[in-house]
Amino acid sequence: MRHFLTTEGMDRTELEDLLDEADAFSEVLTRPIPKVPALRGKTVATMFFEPSTRTRMSFEKAAKALSADTMSFSPSTSSLSKGESLKDTALTVRAMGVDLMVVRHKETGAPWRLAEWLDIPIVNGGDGAHQHPTQALLDCLTIRQRFGSLDGLEIAIVGDIRHSRVARSDIFAMATLGASVTLVGPRTLLPIDPEAWPVTISHDLDAVLDRLDVVYLLRVQTERGGGSVFPSLPEYTERYGMTDRRFARLKSDAIVLHPGPMNRGVEISHDVADHERALILQQVTNGVAARMAVLFQLLGGDHDA
Amino acid sequence: MLDLIITGGEVLTEDGPAFTNVGVENGTVTAIGDNLGDAAVTIDADGAWVGPGFVDLHTHLREPGQEWKEDIGSGSAAAAAGGYTAIVAMPNTDPVIDSGHLARFVSDRGKQVGIVDVLPSGCLTMGRAGKTMAHIDELWEAGVRLFTDDGDAVGDASVLRLVMEYVAQYGGVVSQHAVDPSLSRAGHMHEGSVSSRLGMYGIPSEADDVVIARDLALARLTGVHYHVQHLSTAGGVALVAGAKAEGMPVTAEVTPHHLMFSHADVASTDSNFKMMPPLRSESDREALIAGLESGIIDAVATDHAPHAALEKEVPFEDAPNGVLGLEWAASVVTTMTGLGITEFFERMSIAPARILGRSDHGQHVAQGSDANLVVYRPDLEWTPTTSVSRSRNAPYFGRALTGAPVATVLRGVVTWERA
Numbered sequence: 001m002r003h004f005l006t007t008e009g010m011d012r013t014e015l016e017d018l019l020d021e022a023d024a025f026s027e028v029l030t031r032p033i034p035k036v037p038a039l040r041g042k043t044v045a046t047m048f049f050e051p052s053t054r055t056r057m058s059f060e061k062a063a064k065a066l067s068a069d070t071m072s073f074s075p076s077t078s079s080l081s082k083g084e085s086l087k088d089t090a091l092t093v094r095a096m097g098v099d100l101m102v103v104r105h106k107e108t109g110a111p112w113r114l115a116e117w118l119d120i121p122i123v124n125g126g127d128g129a130h131q132h133p134t135q136a137l138l139d140c141l142t143i144r145q146r147f148g149s150l151d152g153l154e155i156a157i158v159g160d161i162r163h164s165r166v167a168r169s170d171i172f173a174m175a176t177l178g179a180s181v182t183l184v185g186p187r188t189l190l191p192i193d194p195e196a197w198p199v200t201i202s203h204d205l206d207a208v209l210d211r212l213d214v215v216y217l218l219r220v221q222t223e224r225g226g227g228s229v230f231p232s233l234p235e236y237t238e239r240y241g242m243t244d245r246r247f248a249r250l251k252s253d254a255i256v257l258h259p260g261p262m263n264r265g266v267e268i269s270h271d272v273a274d275h276e277r278a279l280i281l282q283q284v285t286n287g288v289a290a291r292m293a294v295l296f297q298l299l300g301g302d303h304d305a
Numbered sequence: 306m307l308d309l310i311i312t313g314g315e316v317l318t319e320d321g322p323a324f325t326n327v328g329v330e331n332g333t334v335t336a337i338g339d340n341l342g343d344a345a346v347t348i349d350a351d352g353a354w355v356g357p358g359f360v361d362l363h364t365h366l367r368e369p370g371q372e373w374k375e376d377i378g379s380g381s382a383a384a385a386a387g388g389y390t391a392i393v394a395m396p397n398t399d400p401v402i403d404s405g406h407l408a409r410f411v412s413d414r415g416k417q418v419g420i421v422d423v424l425p426s427g428c429l430t431m432g433r434a435g436k437t438m439a440h441i442d443e444l445w446e447a448g449v450r451l452f453t454d455d456g457d458a459v460g461d462a463s464v465l466r467l468v469m470e471y472v473a474q475y476g477g478v479v480s481q482h483a484v485d486p487s488l489s490r491a492g493h494m495h496e497g498s499v500s501s502r503l504g505m506y507g508i509p510s511e512a513d514d515v516v517i518a519r520d521l522a523l524a525r526l527t528g529v530h531y532h533v534q535h536l537s538t539a540g541g542v543a544l545v546a547g548a549k550a551e552g553m554p555v556t557a558e559v560t561p562h563h564l565m566f567s568h569a570d571v572a573s574t575d576s577n578f579k580m581m582p583p584l585r586s587e588s589d590r591e592a593l594i595a596g597l598e599s600g601i602i603d604a605v606a607t608d609h610a611p612h613a614a615l616e617k618e619v620p621f622e623d624a625p626n627g628v629l630g631l632e633w634a635a636s637v638v639t640t641m642t643g644l645g646i647t648e649f650f651e652r653m654s655i656a657p658a659r660i661l662g663r664s665d666h667g668q669h670v671a672q673g674s675d676a677n678l679v680v681y682r683p684d685l686e687w688t689p690t691t692s693v694s695r696s697r698n699a700p701y702f703g704r705a706l707t708g709a710p711v712a713t714v715l716r717g718v719v720t721w722e723r724a
Contacts, residue, residue, distance in 0.1 A: 008502075087618035107620035108505045109574025117618075128622065129504030168504055193501045 003115045004294045005124045006131045007173040015140070015177060021293035022141050022286070029065065029289055039068035042299050045098040047073045047090070047114075048125065050106040054260065055125055058284070059102045059134075062291035068299070071098065090114050100299055103127070121298040123291075129163045135259055136169035138290040140177055142283050143214055146255055151178035154211050156202075158184040158240055159218030159267055160229070162191055166259045167218060171199060182208055185240060188229040205240050209249050216257045217242055217267045233266055240267070247272045255279050307335070307344035308717050311680060314350025315646060317357070319669045322646045327355055329676040332716035337672060346719060348712050350680045356650040357667050358390025358677040358713060359635060360657035362451065362480075362558055363534060363606035365627065366392075366423070368414065369407075370399025372695075375611035377414040377423060379695040380631070383609065384421040385721035386693050387631040388710030390677040391422040391658070391666040396433070397456040403428040405443025412448060420720040422677075424661065426451045429468045429479065435459050441471050450661050453480035455534060456581075458516050460486050466523050473529035478556075478660060480532040481520050483541070484582050488512035493622045495568040495583040503572065505622065508583055514540035521548050524555065532660060533557040535608050537582035539592035546601045556660050558606035559593050561630050561637035566590075566700060576617045576624035577700045580610065598642055603656040607634045611696035629699040632692055637701075639683050639708030649683075678714040685709040 001014070028036055044063040046056050056072065063070045073093060084092075090101070100121045103111040108128035115122040126132040143150055155174055161167040161183050174181050175198040182200045183190055194201045202208050220236060230236050237243070242256060247269070256268070256278040264270050272278055309329040315322050318337065328336035328344065366380040375383075377394075384392045394411050396402030402411060408425040415423025427444035431437045433454045441452065452472055458481055459465040465479075472479050489508040494500050496507020517533055521544060524531035533545060536557045548555040562580060567587045570578045578584055596602040610627025617624050635653055638644060644652065658667020668674045687709050689701045713721040 085615045085618040086620060086623070105620055107622040108503045110620040112574055113618075113620060127620075131504075162501075163504065165504055168502075191501045192496065192507075193498050196498050196501065 001297055003122045004133055004298060005111050005115065005122065007133045007136045007169045008131070010173070010176060012176050015173060018137055018290070018293045018297065019141055019144060021296060022137065022289045025065070025289040025292040026286065029285070035065050035067060037067045038296055039063070039066040039299050042068040042099045043071060043097060044068045044100050044102065044295060045071045045073060045093055046102045046125070047093065048104045049075045049110065050104050050126070052104055052126070055104060058287040059125060059291050061288050062295055065288065066292055066295055068295065071096070086110065086113065087117050090117055094118050094120060100295065123294055123298065126165055129165050130168060132165040132169045134287070134291050134294055135166050136173035137294065138283055138287040139170055139216070139257060140173050141286045141290050142257065142279050143255070145286070146279065147213065149178070150174060153179045153213040154182070155179045155214040155216060156182045156184050156205070156208055156212050157216045157218065158205060159220060160189045161185060161218065162189050163221070164218050170216065171197060175199070184208060186230050205246065209246060210251070212250060213254050214257060215242060215250065215254065219259065219261065220263055220267050237266055242268045242272050244269050244271055247275070257283060260284070307341060309346045309348070309676070309714065309719070310341055310344035311348045311350050311355050311678070314353045314355035314680060316355040316670050317646055317650050319671045327670055327678070329714070329717045332676050334670055334672055334674045334676050337670065348680055348719070348722070352684065353680045353682045353711060354646045354649070355678060355680050356646070356670060357654040357658070358679045358715065359388045359653045360661070360663070360666050361389050361392040361607050361609070361631065361634070362604055362657045362660065363455070363608045364392040364394055364631065365397070365608070365610045366394045367611060368398065369410065373613050375695045377411070378418050379693070380609070380611070381415065381418045381421045381423065383629070383631040383692065383694040385713045386710070387633070388635050388679040388681060388713050389421055389631060390679070390713065390715050391424055391663065392631075393424045393426050393451055393661065395455045396426050396428045396453065401428050401433045402426070403431050403433065403439040405440060405447040408444050408447035408449050420715060422666065422715070425449055426453055426480070428452065429454045429459055430464060433457060435461055435464060437464070438468055438471060441468070441475075445475050445477065451478045451480050451532070453482065453534065455480070455482045458482050458484055458486060462519060462523065465520065466527060469523055469527040469529040473527050476530070478530045478532050480534055481516065482534050483513050483516040483520065484508070485512040485516050488515070489581070493579065493583070494571045495585045497568055497586055499568045499572050503574070510538040510540055510585060510589065513538045513582055514544065517541050517544045521553070521555065524553060530554040530556070535560050535563065535582060535606065536593065536596070536602060537563050537585050537589060539589050542592045542596040542601055549601065556603040556656070557601070558604045559597055559602045560606060560608045561634040562628055562700060563590065563593055564597065564641045565637050570700070571621070574621040576619065576621050577628055577698050579621055579624050579626055580608065580628050581626040594642055597652060598644060598648070600648070603652070604660065605634055605638055605652050606657070607631050611694050612698045613696055617698045627698070629692055629694050629696060631694070633689055633699070633701045633706060635681060635710060636706040636708045640706050676714055676717040679710050680712040681708065681710050683708045685711070
C-alpha cells in the first residue's frame with residue numbers, strides 16, 4: 001500500500017489486515033501509557049483544506065500515539081488565500097520535511113492530485129462526496145468487534161447516500177467484507193445508477209427494519225445542489241428517522257451507527273442516540289485505532305525498504 | 306517568378322480533389338497545374354492534402370484582460386500551427402466585447418500580429434449578463450457576424466427572442482452556449498455513472514437538450530440563423546437533425562475533445578478533462594462522430610480555452626472550464642473520423658467560412674481565390690508533447706494522433722511550417 005485513498009478496489013485481505021492491526025492498536029490505547037514508538041522521528045502533516053475538527057484531532061491523536069510528530073495546515077491563514085495553487089502549497093509543505101500527508105478537501109479527487117504531485121504517502125481524510133476511507137475502516141472495526149465478522153450481516157445505510165463520502169467508502173468496504181448492504185432513502189438521496197453498486201435499494205425503511213443487524217444513519221443536510229432534496233425535516237423523520245418506535249422493532253442485538261455529527265430528533269431520536277446499542281462513541285474511539293493502523297502500514301519500518 | 310509553389314499534393318479544387326501544383330502570387334492563387342516554373346518559396350506537399358486554411362468558429366484569445374492565459378499573439382501562433390487562417394475570437398474577455406470599439410480593438414490587434422485573420426464575435430447581451438441587448442448595430446458595423454454570450458446561455462427566453470429578431474434583420478448568426486444554467490450550476494461534469502461513483506455533482510445531458518429545443522422554437526419564430534455551439538449530446542444532434550429536415554437555417558459545431566474523450570476520462574479527476582459542456586457518455590461521443598460524418602454537424606470548432614497552470618493545478622471542481630484545441634483539432638478529426646479530403650475541408654474550413662459569410666476563407670483552391678491555404682498530411686503519425694499557446698491545459702499531450710498540418714499560408718505568406 002503506497003497511499004490510502006479509497007476503499008473501492010481494496011481486497012478482503014487488505015481490509016482485514018488493517019482491521020487486525022487496528023484491533024491491536026485498540027489494545028494499546030487502553031494501556032496506562034497509550035503510546036508506542038513505532039513512528040518516532042516521522043512527521044505527519046494534516047492538510048485540511050475543508051474545516052474539520054473531529055477528523056483532524058483523530059488523525060493527530062493517532063499519529064501521536066505512534067510517536068510521530070504532527071504539523072497542521074489551515075487554509076484560512078495560508079498562502080492559498082493569496083492565490084497559491086494547491087500544487088505549490090503541497091510542494092512547499094513537503095519541502096519542510098514531511099513524511100506523510102493526511103488530506104481533506106471539499107472537492108473530489110484532491111488527494112489523488114497530491115499523490116500525483118508528491119513523493120510521499122497520502123491518506124485521504126475525506127474528498128468531496130467521494131471517499132472517506134478511514135471512516136469505513138473504523139465503521140467496519142466497530143461492527144466486527146460486536147459481531148466477530150461482517151459475513152452475512154444485513155446492513156442498511158439510511159439517508160443521503162448520493163452526497164455522502166461516508167456511504168461511498170462504507171459500501172465497498174462492507175460488501176467486500178461479506179455484508180449485505182441495503183441503501184434506504186428517497187430517490188433524490190440515492191445514487192442515480194443504483195444498479196452499478198453492490199447493494200440493494202429500498203425507499204421504505206419499515207419494510208427492511210426487521211432483518212437488519214446494523215442500521216447506519218447518515219447526517220441529514222437539507223440543501224443540496226441548489227434545490228431541496230426532500231419536502232421537510234418532519235416528513236424525512238417520519239419516513240427515514242430512527243425513531244423510538246422503529247428502534248423497538250429492531251432485532252434485539254442490532255446496533256445503530258452514525259458518523260457524526262448527529263442531528264438528534266431528525267435522523268436519530270434523543271433516546272436512541274444515547275442507547276447502549278448505539279455505538280457512536282465507540283466509533284469515535286475506534287477512529288483513532290483505525291487511523292493508527294493506516295499510518296503504521298504506510299510509514300512503518302517494513303515499508304521503507 | 307511566383308511567390309510560392311505547393312507541389313505534389315492532392316488539391317481540393319472546384320472540380321474536386323486533384324493531384325496537381327498550386328502557384329501563388331501577391332496573395333492570390335494564380336496558377337494550378339504542371340510546370341508552374343520557379344518560385345521564391347516551394348512547399349513539398351507529397352502525401353498531403355492541399356486545401357483552404359482552417360476556420361475556427363470558437364477561439365478564446367483572452368485578450369483584452371486575461372493575457373496571463375493567452376493573448377492575440379500567442380493565440381494566433383497556436384492557430385497558425387494548427388493550420389488555421391481565420392479564427393473567431395469569443396467575446397467573453399474582460400471587458401466583454403459588447404460594443405463596436407471593443408470589437409475593433411480585437412480585429413486591429415489581430416492585424417498587427419498578422420499571422421491569422423482574427424474575426425471578432427460580439428455579445429448578444431450587454432455585459433454578457435443576459436438582460437439587455439448588446440450594441441448589435443455597432444458590432445455589426447465593426448464586422449461582427451456571429452453573436453454569442455459564450456460561457457453562459459441566454460436564459461431569459463424573452464431577451465433571446467428580441468435579440469434573435471434584431472440579429473435576423475442583419476442576416477447575422479445567433480450562437481448559443483446551450484447549457485441550461487439551472488440544471489448545470491451545481492455540476493462540474495457529466496451526470497452519469499462516473500459522477501455517481503465520484504460523488505461529484507453532475508450536469509445531465511438534458512441541460513443542453515432543453516436549451517437547444519427552446520432555442521429552436523424561438524429560431525422558428527424569428528427566422529434567425531441559429532448556431533449551436535459545442536454540441537455534446539446525442540439528444541442535441543437529433544434536435545439539430547430535426548430542424549435541418551424542416552429546412553430551418555440551423556447549424557452546429559462540435560469540439561475535438563468531445564470527439565475524442567468521454568466522462569470515463571474524468572474518473573482521473575485531471576482538470577485537463579474539465580470543460581463546459583462536459584465530456585459526456587460514450588454513446589454521446591459516438592453520436593457526435595456520426596453527426597460530423599453525416600454533416601448534421603456542420604463544423605469542427607475548437608473551443609480553444611487557455612488557462613494558466615496556476616488555475617488548473619487545483620482539484621477538478623476548483624479548476625476553470627476549458628482546454629486548448631487549436632493545434633490538434635484537425636488531427637483529432639482524422640484520427641477519430643473517416644472523413645475524406647472533401648468532407649474534411651468542408652467541416653474544418655468551408656462550412657465555418659460559409660456560416661460567417663466570408664468569401665476570402667474557406668474557398669476551394671481556384672485561380673483567383675485568396676491564397677489562404679493549409680497543407681495537411683492525413684497519415685502523419687505524431688504525439689504532441691507541448692504547445693505554442695501561452696498555456697498548457699491540453700488533454701492531448703502523450704496521445705498518439707494521426708494526421709497533422711505541415712504548412713499554413715495566409716495570403717501567400719507561410720505563417721507556419723512543421724519543423
